[in-house]
Amino acid sequence: MTTRYRCTACGNLTRFDVVETTSVRAFYHFSVGGELSVEEPEVVARAVESVTCRWCGHGRQVEVLDEA
Ligand SMILES: [Zn+2]
Numbered sequence: 086m087t088t089r090y091r092c093t094a095c096g097n098l099t100r101f102d103v104v105e106t107t108s109v110r111a112f113y114h115f116s117v118g119g120e121l122s123v124e125e126p127e128v129v130a131r132a133v134e135s136v137t138c139r140w141c142g143h144g145r146q147v148e149v150l151d152e153a
Pocket residue numbers: 092093094095096097138139140141142
């Protein structure tokens with residue numbers, strides 16, 4: 086299921102600026118020499134802070150569409 090957005094002011098369905106915060110857990114694998122490789126990143130929390138319509142420039146009339 087995907088979250089979609091719609092701006093009821095201009096009808097925009099496709100272009101939004103989304104500010105979101107994600108918490109990611111990952112396996113940090115250091116070599117003996119100290120070189121880091123980050124493996125198995127997994128998003129453990131995700132929060133959408135704001136959604137702004139690219140056409141209107143504000144998010145006052147952006148609504149969330151839940152696609153069943
Ligand atoms: Zn708009």
